[in-house]
Amino acid sequence: MSDHHDRWIDLRSDTVTQPSAAMRAAMAAAPVGDDVYADDPTVNRLQDFAAELFGFEAGLFAPSGTQTNLIALMTHCGRGDEYLVGQEAHTYKYEGGGAAVLGSIQPQPIANQPDGSIAISDIAAYIKPDDMHFARTRVLALENTIGGRVLPRDYVKAATDFAHAKGLVTHLDGARVCNAAVRQGIPLRDAAAGFDTVSVCLSKGLGAPVGSVLLGPRAFIEQGKRWRKMLGGGMRQAGVIAAAAHYALAHNVERLAEDHQNAADLSAGLARIEPLKVTTPQTNIFYVEIPEAACAPLHEALARQGIRASIGPHTRLVTHLDVTAADVKKTIAAFEAFFLDWNKQ
Amino acid sequence: MSDHHDRWIDLRSDTVTQPSAAMRAAMAAAPVGDDVYADDPTVNRLQDFAAELFGFEAGLFAPSGTQTNLIALMTHCGRGDEYLVGQEAHTYKYEGGGAAVLGSIQPQPIANQPDGSIAISDIAAYIKPDDMHFARTRVLALENTIGGRVLPRDYVKAATDFAHAKGLVTHLDGARVCNAAVRQGIPLRDAAAGFDTVSVCLSKGLGAPVGSVLLGPRAFIEQGKRWRKMLGGGMRQAGVIAAAAHYALAHNVERLAEDHQNAADLSAGLARIEPLKVTTPQTNIFYVEIPEAACAPLHEALARQGIRASIGPHTRLVTHLDVTAADVKKTIAAFEAFFLDWNKQ
Amino acid sequence: MSDHHDRWIDLRSDTVTQPSAAMRAAMAAAPVGDDVYADDPTVNRLQDFAAELFGFEAGLFAPSGTQTNLIALMTHCGRGDEYLVGQEAHTYKYEGGGAAVLGSIQPQPIANQPDGSIAISDIAAYIKPDDMHFARTRVLALENTIGGRVLPRDYVKAATDFAHAKGLVTHLDGARVCNAAVRQGIPLRDAAAGFDTVSVCLSKGLGAPVGSVLLGPRAFIEQGKRWRKMLGGGMRQAGVIAAAAHYALAHNVERLAEDHQNAADLSAGLARIEPLKVTTPQTNIFYVEIPEAACAPLHEALARQGIRASIGPHTRLVTHLDVTAADVKKTIAAFEAFFLDWNKQ
């Protein structure tokens, strides 16, 4: 980056969150051991805490959500099995195709509905018959939140019940499931209900520097450890980062409501600006339509004000614990100033 | 099968075609050699003949269309590359997911339009940016005919031009491309135009007992031989079956028009029967909606008359060189008789 | 090949065997059906006949031994499982690594002993402990004959008993198991004893143009059909080649003794020629050490006499049903004449 600012307002993603001083203190103080030998007390404590919080038997800490999702799919699916997933799902689209490429699993992506769900009639239609022409359908994978949208609780119940009735396993890419729970005002375990396994990211809105946790039955987690090891996710004194993750999960869930409020305020502020078209956020993510010709100069104008965003015709904006209410105001002002000029041309 | 008939009318698929006496004579007389050493003159002759006919540099004979399509994708795509394909495409849906499972290739299925095409706007939307989050989009794979529908020539030209402009390779699953060409009244090489590689099945409407041929540039075919060998498609004195395939390609293309006429007649005859809903065939395949309760008794009634069909609520019927105009009349009569009774209930 | 001969003496491999007139007649007369629907009576008859002959529940016909071995390994091993195999084994070394590359199976090759066996102490040493650092050892794969050597019956019993005691499955690459049985003067089923599954090639010494058969328990064969389909080995009216394979198995087993005699005679004849070093064949394959400088002129001299061989410093010579006793004499004479000259230089 050519511009220098003491502190950027970074709206690109909630992955950019920085570990706080308290989190760093927790890391510095954490007792650690060799987690490949299952000897790291801080990792074990995190895994147990997360499992308890979300209502599962056991947990597995790994370096990323890409890996926890991949471990889940490789544990649920043998070579040649198939999983049903949304066309827009991170697991299918944004993780390089790892399930197919590394895991020899057939993906069956299905169009997401406008609310982020996968229609149950589509799930029914895409389950393959037991015939050697077809891959064996094994898993329904949902994502919540997806593109910032919260899956309705009734839908989640209906979809997972339907999947189970058809003999499928259900997996949740819960990278931002805490945002969903907070938005819906329900406990984390209720947000995870219906799923056999869940992946939760700790380095997004929760603010930990590194790591995700995979939750499920104990036997599943034991098998998952093999794939984690093979994928290169077996870490040694991983307690140093698990300490931060534990802190994040213990302290930073409820405050996601602030991010949601900031997103709502930012969205409302931008919606008043001509010619922007702005979606209404359900959580901490929303989208802005920007005229193509404005994108490059807007990007520059924002950068000069210390604001980072992935500006394009279809811009995603994300709030998180390092974006304050004041930052929101400053950002709205920066957009206003830019388009005041722009609209004069 | 519990019923015995001297000769079945088999409407399940055009794969059931039997080798004719002339074809068997060609097999019996064929000079052969060890094709793994490229020493089989009959295989070489078939490969050259097919390449010439469809306008390609070279050809490769293999035991099935599943394998020629898989060889094509594995030659075009390295580990981690992606191909765009229709949700209904045989290559994606009906071949067990081999591209993903065996080839470590990411499939990106896209909804087929009602005419069997993939919208060019969808092709544009599904090509991934060059970013490490995404698989590398490499191939556009179309199928013609698809579900008996013929892709419009203008569409094929526009789609393959667009793909090439975007740096993609184009592959045609031309299992039934001869049906398309005959229907459109164009030479085979015109039906293959726009595609870098084409797979053609010889054991369907053309009537050969076994085999498909993959066509493309010479260097592509040389690389394809490696994958054919690894997949177990390297055969020895394969000339015995290539002789039949050659016969099929030399003698049985133009006569596909009869199959199309028979399909049209059968479709028209069935359309007059209450309560059937029948599609209008473009080639040798069409679909009939049948009340679910009628399916099992209809299946039995047909079998008693020596007629085999995969009867279900959404029945596919297929004509081919072992279905005559008389067979069509007999089949219509059998349906009529059945529903005459059925409608009385 | 630049030289033209009415009939070559081809000592490169027993894969070059040509279908006989009787075999071609069997092909021409065979009733066929669509084997993907399991409707081909000739394929079914071959599979049953082979299963009965070798003492197994069921059989599966496929286009090559590379594919039957790969189907066996993919059926026995899930993703990440390991098989023990000889360093010189065809399955490991000569099939492009398909088990690893396509099947996601870890190969553990072990040095072959001079007699072609794998030492039981090595089998013991290479079985991995149940620990997530290691692949899960699942299969012991032997090959018989291997490089023309016959595995001793006591060894086969001891090795397969040991493997079973350790919880492994046993697979035999029996590409030339009929040669082993004939040499040992035992029934085919005794030669297959101890193995859970066996792959038998019909296109080598037995003389069929195309095909191998995989034998094993019925449930294994049913699962194997899925992998055959995915690999592209599902053929349609495959009865046309299964008829030849059936003929080969019914008529050409006992006569392998002639090939063994011819190999013995050829080996003895060559062993008398200075400076050749010749191994003593146990079956139809032996090796000749040839001075490097002599290789190219010898290859040419033989070709002028209508003799094909893969001449190199370490030349493999192979007899089969298209090599007669007279051919052996002619070949010895050709070598003698060449080295008479050569030794004068």
Added chain:
Amino acid sequence: MSDHHDRWIDLRSDTVTQPSAAMRAAMAAAPVGDDVYADDPTVNRLQDFAAELFGFEAGLFAPSGTQTNLIALMTHCGRGDEYLVGQEAHTYKYEGGGAAVLGSIQPQPIANQPDGSIAISDIAAYIKPDDMHFARTRVLALENTIGGRVLPRDYVKAATDFAHAKGLVTHLDGARVCNAAVRQGIPLRDAAAGFDTVSVCLSKGLGAPVGSVLLGPRAFIEQGKRWRKMLGGGMRQAGVIAAAAHYALAHNVERLAEDHQNAADLSAGLARIEPLKVTTPQTNIFYVEIPEAACAPLHEALARQGIRASIGPHTRLVTHLDVTAADVKKTIAAFEAFFLDWNKQ
């Protein structure tokens, strides 16, 4: 663990090393950013520092050596390529077969010589000809140190020169390459000379809690980032652990000499005890033969003294920065006391 000690003497592996106070301070103070956007200054600084130190263009930080080795192999080898590797190599044997299972790469393991090298004549013999029967040999992978043995410099030069002359790429699993360099008294870049790419573990003797770094040409590292992302090794504010890794590399290399001295002392002390058979360490690892019956009671006796070791008939003992000279004396005394008793029986 049932026994409780304030501080264990842990001889199982050098992976058990704990981050020091200074290292934790470095972690607490490190500026961080989102490394998936390449925005983490501490990760970038580590990668550059390591690249410079070992003489490469660029570096890539990842959560484990299993992953850096796998990334290297997947970047060097396409689907179906082969790598030559020692039978005892960690990459082949101890990483679950990831290269084959996830990477579709054919492993060609070769017997290690007693000094840990792979004979150059074996390398020559195992390179496959360019023929479709064989996988394409692409990489020679060595490991240094291997089982604590240091590969002779002349050997490394000869082997890598030979590999390059044959068109292969060379990769070093340098998990403990710093131990090799210190033992040989040469700069790290000399220990890495001859290799196109090197993987270095920072969490073993160097004492970092988590992480390895892969070094090589810039274009290779750029491609490697794709595989790291797909494998789930793309971390966010990874600077918190990279800071410790940087500290380890900056401060803990030269002190490995102490570990080597401690290993020598421990080995010498144990060698004096009946009936132990002890190897002479070249670096920080050696092996002790222990009568099977003594193993379980010895393990317990050591645990009671606060000493952890993976006691078995063939025990590996490892020294590292958390094992002091006093610990060595205490360990020798514990063994002596145990065998004094044991020998009386």
